[in-house]
Amino acid sequence: MTAAADTTRVGLVVVSHSDMLANGVAELAAQMAPDVAVLPVGGTEEGGLGTDYGAVVEALADADAGAGVVVLYDLGSAKMTAEMAVESADDPTRYTVVDAPLVEGAVAAAVTAQGGAPLADVAAAAEGASGETPVAADARPALHLVPDAVSAEVPLTNEVGLHARPAALLARTVAELDADVVVRYGDEEANAASVLALMGLSAPGGRSITVVATGKDAAEAVRRIEELAERGFDD
Amino acid sequence: MGCTAADVIAAIRAAAVVVQEHRDELVRLDQAIGDADHGENMRRGFTAVLSRLDTEPPDTPAKVLKLVATTLISTVGGAAGPLYGTAFLRASSAVGDLAELDGDAVARALRAALDGVVARGKAVVGDKTMVDALTPAVTAAACAEGTAAAALSAAADAAAEGATSTVPMVARKGRASYLGDRSAGHMDPGARSTALLLRALADAAAKA
Numbered sequence: 001m002t003a004a005a006d007t008t009r010v011g012l013v014v015v016s017h018s019d020m021l022a023n024g025v026a027e028l029a030a031q032m033a034p035d036v037a038v039l040p041v042g043g044t045e046e047g048g049l050g051t052d053y054g055a056v057v058e059a060l061a062d063a064d065a066g067a068g069v070v071v072l073y074d075l076g077s078a079k080m081t082a083e084m085a086v087e088s089a090d091d092p093t094r095y096t097v098v099d100a101p102l103v104e105g106a107v108a109a110a111v112t113a114q115g116g117a118p119l120a121d122v123a124a125a126a127e128g129a130s131g132e133t134p135v136a137a138d139a140r141p142a143l144h145l146v147p148d149a150v151s152a153e154v155p156l157t158n159e160v161g162l163h164a165r166p167a168a169l170l171a172r173t174v175a176e177l178d179a180d181v182v183v184r185y186g187d188e189e190a191n192a193a194s195v196l197a198l199m200g201l202s203a204p205g206g207r208s209i210t211v212v213a214t215g216k217d218a219a220e221a222v223r224r225i226e227e228l229a230e231r232g233f234d235d
Numbered sequence: 236m237g238c239t240a241a242d243v244i245a246a247i248r249a250a251a252v253v254v255q256e257h258r259d260e261l262v263r264l265d266q267a268i269g270d271a272d273h274g275e276n277m278r279r280g281f282t283a284v285l286s287r288l289d290t291e292p293p294d295t296p297a298k299v300l301k302l303v304a305t306t307l308i309s310t311v312g313g314a315a316g317p318l319y320g321t322a323f324l325r326a327s328s329a330v331g332d333l334a335e336l337d338g339d340a341v342a343r344a345l346r347a348a349l350d351g352v353v354a355r356g357k358a359v360v361g362d363k364t365m366v367d368a369l370t371p372a373v374t375a376a377a378c379a380e381g382t383a384a385a386a387l388s389a390a391a392d393a394a395a396e397g398a399t400s401t402v403p404m405v406a407r408k409g410r411a412s413y414l415g416d417r418s419a420g421h422m423d424p425g426a427r428s429t430a431l432l433l434r435a436l437a438d439a440a441a442k443a
Contacts, residue, residue, distance in 0.1 A: 050272070050312030053320075076409055077314035080355055084308060084317050 011063030032168035115175025237335030246439035325351035
């Protein structure tokens with residue numbers, strides 16, 4: 001984990017017409033990604049509803065720790081303001097304005113950024129957030145037959161099960177590993193890289209999930225998830 | 236005779252006065268189909284433009300247009316900020332370092348402004364936006380021959396007609412598009428403000 005802590009992470013800027021909305025989204029996303037800069041920019045300079053170009057320009061610079069920034073917006077003119085701010089930057093390629101659902105996109109981007117992913121991956125996570133739902137487990141029935149796949153039944157000992165924060169922790173704990181990890185619950189399966197899909201499994205406390213991992217770090221991935229679940233997801 | 240920086244400043248001042256006079260009208264238009272902030276946003280933006288023209292009067296037409304652009308971008312708050320900001324910014328680039336603007340320069344500036352607005356807002360003619368006023372204005376200015384005043388006057392007339400044409404339209408862009416068919420029967424406030432601005436600029440240029 002120390003290796004990941006040393007690298008700079010992609011930052012997020014949440015542009016909204018409303019200060020409260022921007023702050024709320026940033027609060028939610030930051031809870032799942034403690035080391036990611038999630039900066040809210042909402043309302044006009046006078047505190048009314050609207051977008052403040054100058055404040056967005058400042059937030060872009062502040063959120064950029066060296067790995068770039070993903071910018072999310074709420075309504076049309078917030079997008080235009082964000083795009084203008086990006087165009088005015090010295091290096092516009094460091095900033096990506098994403099067309100994504102604001103809440104889901106911010107959460108997915110934050111968790112992906114926490115795992116140390118590059119700008120393009122964080123942007124893709126936000127943009128794919130609306131479509132991230134679990135798929136039927138038999139859509140990929142052969143996975144557990146893949147040579148060297150590691151799997152385990154993992155009891156969820158915490159009260160809330162695979163709720164938002166535990167899902168984010170699980171996604172983060174395997175993000176930096178060289179492994180493809182899927183989590184199954186009931187008839188559904190979620191990619192462990194997608195916190196939204198994990199939440200979509202609705203796996204409650206007291207039940208068990210099945211973790212299947214492939215790749216070089218497969219065993220380590222399963223071990224980490226078992227450990228995390230044993231600790232009750234630090235709840 | 237062309238429009239100097241001082242003439243352009245005078246025209247922008249006149250436009251600011253017109254925006255203030257029509258604040259309530261623009262609010263009412265925006266109340267009908269949007270979020271009722273267009274009149275106040277434009278008033279705030281042009282009030283800021285006036286005060287910056289007082290403290291730092293630019294010495295070329297392009298610099299005047301650029302000052303208007305940067306001020307509107309940072310003070311308007313709604314969609315009109317990025318859109319008018321982009322329009323004035325592109326217009327500023329289009330006239331380059333000319334000391335005086337003639338009809339050709341005005342036509343080029345309006346064309347560049349329209350291209351900027353379309354690139355920024357992705358609207359086309361018929362979407363019930365300022366593009367419906369600006370597009371015929373660009374064509375009219377290009378056809379008018381001679382002075383900046385003549386080009387602006389032709390543009391203003393065409394923009395007024397274009398704004399009127401938005402009344403029966405169903406909005407396909409911006410907040411008004413959420414209303415669907417209920418947006419028909421109201422003039423688009425952005426098209427109206429575009430027509431007002433061009434009329435004010437034309438009238439001021441005629442006096443220069």
